[in-house]
Amino acid sequence: MNRCNxxxxxxxxxxxxxxxxxxxxxEQAVKGGVTMVQLREKDCPTLEFFNLAVLIKRILAPFHVxxxxxxxxDIALAADAEGLHIGQxxxxxxxxxxxxxxxxxxxxxxxxxxxxxxxxKLDVDYIGLSPVFVTDTKPELSIALGIEGxxxxxxxxxxxxxxxxxxxxxxxxxxxxxxxxGIAVVSAIVSADDPMMAAREIRQKIATFKQ
Amino acid sequence: MNRCNxxxxxxxxxxxxxxxxxxxxxEQAVKGGVTMVQLREKDCPTLEFFNLAVLIKRILAPFHVxxxxxxxxDIALAADAEGLHIGQxxxxxxxxxxxxxxxxxxxxxxxxxxxxxxxxKLDVDYIGLSPVFVTDTKPELSIALGIEGxxxxxxxxxxxxxxxxxxxxxxxxxxxxxxxxGIAVVSAIVSADDPMMAAREIRQKIATFKQ
Numbered sequence: 001m002n003r004c005n006x007x008x009x010x011x012x013x014x015x016x017x018x019x020x021x022x023x024x025x026x027e028q029a030v031k032g033g034v035t036m037v038q039l040r041e042k043d044c045p046t047l048e049f050f051n052l053a054v055l056i057k058r059i060l061a062p063f064h065v066x067x068x069x070x071x072x073x074d075i076a077l078a079a080d081a082e083g084l085h086i087g088q089x090x091x092x093x094x095x096x097x098x099x100x101x102x103x104x105x106x107x108x109x110x111x112x113x114x115x116x117x118x119x120x121k122l123d124v125d126y127i128g129l130s131p132v133f134v135t136d137t138k139p140e141l142s143i144a145l146g147i148e149g150x151x152x153x154x155x156x157x158x159x160x161x162x163x164x165x166x167x168x169x170x171x172x173x174x175x176x177x178x179x180x181x182g183i184a185v186v187s188a189i190v191s192a193d194d195p196m197m198a199a200r201e202i203r204q205k206i207a208t209f210k211q
Numbered sequence: 212m213n214r215c216n217x218x219x220x221x222x223x224x225x226x227x228x229x230x231x232x233x234x235x236x237x238e239q240a241v242k243g244g245v246t247m248v249q250l251r252e253k254d255c256p257t258l259e260f261f262n263l264a265v266l267i268k269r270i271l272a273p274f275h276v277x278x279x280x281x282x283x284x285d286i287a288l289a290a291d292a293e294g295l296h297i298g299q300x301x302x303x304x305x306x307x308x309x310x311x312x313x314x315x316x317x318x319x320x321x322x323x324x325x326x327x328x329x330x331x332k333l334d335v336d337y338i339g340l341s342p343v344f345v346t347d348t349k350p351e352l353s354i355a356l357g358i359e360g361x362x363x364x365x366x367x368x369x370x371x372x373x374x375x376x377x378x379x380x381x382x383x384x385x386x387x388x389x390x391x392x393g394i395a396v397v398s399a400i401v402s403a404d405d406p407m408m409a410a411r412e413i414r415q416k417i418a419t420f421k422q
Contacts, residue, residue, distance in 0.1 A: 047300040047302065072257075074286075
């Protein structure tokens with residue numbers, strides 16, 4: 001796992017940014033210690049999504065923080081993002097890898113123990129365990145893996161593990177202690193009054209367990 | 212314009228198919244004389260869109276009818292469709308061409324005389340003039356180009372011209388007579404009681420002017 005460091009992985013959602021431009025929130029969060037950024041904008045028209053991806057890639061470049069695009073392989077290609085994150089209902093991994101090539105990061109959402117076992121057959125760059133806790137950001141996912149689920153998957157997965165779903169400064173350490181290589185957060189940073197301070201606080205808490 | 216023949220171009224919309232599987236409607240339409248098919252499904256999750264594209268490509272193959280994907284370059288790549296149709300708010304043409312390569316068909320929507328002049332600078336494979344008439348399928352486009360608009364654009368455009376928007380068996384001939392190389396239809400075929408007969412009727416009417 002050399003090409004990505006998902007220790008503190010910011011996943012965007014403009015709807016949760018309290019009216020602030022998401023690019024400003026991302027920049028603050030990266031200054032606070034975010035190590036990877038995923039642009040996840042489900043209801044964004046294509047050109048707007050593309051322009052936003054190009055803008056955020058430019059913001060991230062000086063920090064050497066990779067930009068990952070959620071679901072939209074076309075946006076990842078067009079904006080020359082560092083990678084793509086796919087879910088179980090997106091373009092199949094094998095096809096995405098064929099199109100993107102071996103040099104791009106591809107992450108895969110895993111929502112159960114059995115999906116995590118299946119993912120061991122694929123050369124994804126990381127798996128995103130979701131949801132660890134039930135969250136308002138993705139209310140359709142109701143079966144939480146919990147700390148125990150993270151621990152079990154960490155015991156057999158050959159992949160880098162990022163946990164997502166209801167993670168914040170209070171529970172981040174427990175997740176990392178259970179075996180996750182990183183945590184992904186949405187509202188804990190995007191909706192924070194001060195995204196830089198919010199990112200810094202989480203980063204410092206997990207820094208005692210991971211570098 | 213060797214690689215596509217948009218004489219009678221079917222554009223899909225599952226919502227207008229009266230509950231019938233869109234792949235069945237497409238197959239009937241192609242049997243009736245449709246020469247090109249565009250899969251346009253604005254609110255379709257990625258995996259579902261991909262699976263539908265693969266299915267329709269398989270249906271079209273024996274007829275040698277090219278499959279064009281609306282907007283989603285990722286689906287076009289993943290399903291190895293013959294081409295992509297982009298609008299003015301999709302991924303910019305130059306980037307799409309760079310990613311897809313020179314062998315794929317790329318069509319561009321043009322909604323005004325000035326956009327048609329701009330398109331003359333690009334090596335698109337066709338331009339889609341939209342809307343010729345105001346239509347319920349795209350109610351947000353309210354300024355119709357009309358027959359006169361088609362005639363004017365045909366007088367200076369260096370591209371193959373497909374007209375779309377409110378076209379049916381009654382007005383198809385007027386559009387072709389005004390200089391369009393083909394017509395694109397949605398509801399006139401997708402919503403027809405008999406899509407094969409509907410396609411055949413339009414095809415026969417324009418066949419007296421175009422082969």
